[in-house]
Amino acid sequence: MIEQGSGLESYFRRHVRELQPYVPPEALEILARRHGLDPDHVAKLDFNENPYGPSPLVLEALANLRHLHLYPDPVAGELRAEVSDYADVDSDRILVGAGADEIISLLVHLFVEPGDAVLDVTPTYSMYGGVTLQNAGRVVHVPRGDRFEVDVPATLEAMERERVKMVWVCSPNNPTGNLATEAEVLPLLETGVPVVVDEAYHEFSGHTFARFLDKYPNLIIMRTFSKLAGLAGLRVGYVLANEEVIAHANKIKLPFNVTLAGQVAALAALRDRERLRANLQALLSERERMVALLREQGELKPYPSDANFILCEARGGNAKALHAQLAGEGVFVRYFPKPRIDTCLRISVGRPQDTDRLLAAVSRLRPAKEAVRV
Ligand SMILES: Cc1ncc(COP(=O)(O)O)c(C=O)c1O
Incomplete structure (x- = not known):
């Protein structure tokens, strides 16, 4: 109350x-x-x-942290270079955030004006809708099919009818656990509307949409260090996207969004493959x-x-x-x-x-x- x-x-x-x-x-x-x-x-x-939990190398790196009185690297250069190697995506196509949740907020800020429609396919992760409402957007929920797959015709129809400004597809989907297939995602990308594929759990599936980044400038992929890397308490995530999306997102990102501890820990986690x-x-x-x-x-x-x-x-x-x-x-x-x-x-x-x-x-x-x- x-x-x-x-x-x-x-x-x-x-x-x-x-x-x-x-x-x-x-x-x-x-x-x-x-x-x-x-x-x-x-x-x-x-x-x-x-x-x-995380690698012992993470604990060691945190124990040896120095320069806590200085602000962290605002562009997380060293971490982006390591993510680039891990994800096989150029570092100018990478932005690091304070967890995937901050990235959801950043991306909604980037595309959504008050009253704009944002689409998700339900049941799915609730933050896409929640953050949209925080930004005065409208949420369009399209129900998934019998096997929790994306209902492509219904999604395309809703995208057109509601003039949707961005679409969220979680793959594997939280909470249903299933991957989105290429047959489900590519028709959405063909529309040219920004489509965010949330790959918070991608390592557990062995699948990623990253290879489509070259073909689709409207494809945005989001990942986190909170799951496999075991760093949920330190809040680090990242975006993989076209350079233009990253450049605009950098304009609205808070300068020191990822703590020094977060950057150092994520780097050590990735180095311990x-x-x-x-x-x-x-x-x-x-x-x-x-x-x-x-x-x-x-x-x-x-x-x-x-x-x-x-x-x-x-x-x-x-x-x-x-x-x-x-x-x-x-x-x-x-x-x-x-x-x-x-x-x-x-x-x-x-x-x-x-x-x-x-x-x-x-x-x-x-x-x-x-x-x-x-
Ligand atoms: C699908 C999905 N996306 C994003 C997040 C948020 O991750 P982070 O801890 O990096 O904010 C979660 C967390 O549970 C999630 O399930």
């Missing part, structure tokens, strides 16, 4: 006054303590973080094990996933209650009260012991649910 009566009411921008307050997720410490649990002994499977590969391998094999165990148990039906999380349909559909019960058992997962997915839980792929804890909690809860059904 926002207090009124300060006399400032008429000064706030109207669309901001009308926005619903954002309810941020609770920090792990608070969440765990609320359930009377030790934060170090819970299964945190709710935000698709990397449970193994072996560690990235090892973490990827561990998470991919755990994904496979988790899917097999969930199928065997039968309480949570997993959808196919190309990411480090799995969307699961709860048997009997009561995902909301199961979500709360699992939290009481120290297993934190995500529930979204949204169309198509309100009978599901999104569960991050964690360490083997996290999967075991999830399955044990689900089977402990099963008798209680069965008793209710009788």
Whole structure:
């Protein structure tokens, strides 16, 4: 509830006054303590973080940080050079931001005037719509098809009808886990409208749209160090796009948007490719094990996933209650009260012991649910 009566009411921008307050997720410490649990002994499977954390080289680089009294490099030159090598994209086609979320905000600022339409394909990551509303834009949601694929004819039709200024496609899609195919994305790019492909989870899929950057100047790719690289706490992400998009985006980016710690850590993370590969391998094999165990148990039906999380349909559909019960058992997962997915839980792929804890909690809860059904 926002207090009124300060006399400032008429000064706030109207669309901001009308926005619903954002309810941020609770920090792990608070969440765990609320359930009377030790934060170090819970299964945190709710935000698709990397449970193994970053490379030891990151910790070493952070321990040796110097020059904290100086501002960081505003163009993150050294990090961009390393990203260029990692992504095989020229560094003048790269911009670094304070996490992918800052980049979403930057890109909406770049293209959207008040009243302009921004399209996303739902269910998907909620920040595309949220940031659009923060910028007084309009959100056009196009529902995905039966297998959560992009409905290309419906999307093209909505793009034309609503004169859409930008389109968001998440690949692999959060929270459904599926990749967008080239057959889904290329027709959207053919329209010339800016299309942002959010590749926050691309490493887990082995697929990227980066090779289309030369052909489509309206293709913008966004990635993050918060997932595979294990740096969610330091807030670093990047854009891969045509030089013209990068040049305009640089004009509106805050000069020192990425901290020194963030730049140094991301650089060290990328330089330890072996560690990235090892973490990827561990998470991919755990994904496979988790899917097999969930199928065997039968309480949570997993959808196919190309990411480090799995969307699961709860048997009997009561995902909301199961979500709360699992939290009481120290297993934190995500529930979204949204169309198509309100009978599901999104569960991050964690360490083997996290999967075991999830399955044990689900089977402990099963008798209680069965008793209710009788
Ligand atoms: C699809 C997607 N894009 C962007 C982000 C934001 O990433 P960052 O931590 O870099 O802001 C997330 C985080 O969960 C995400 O799932």
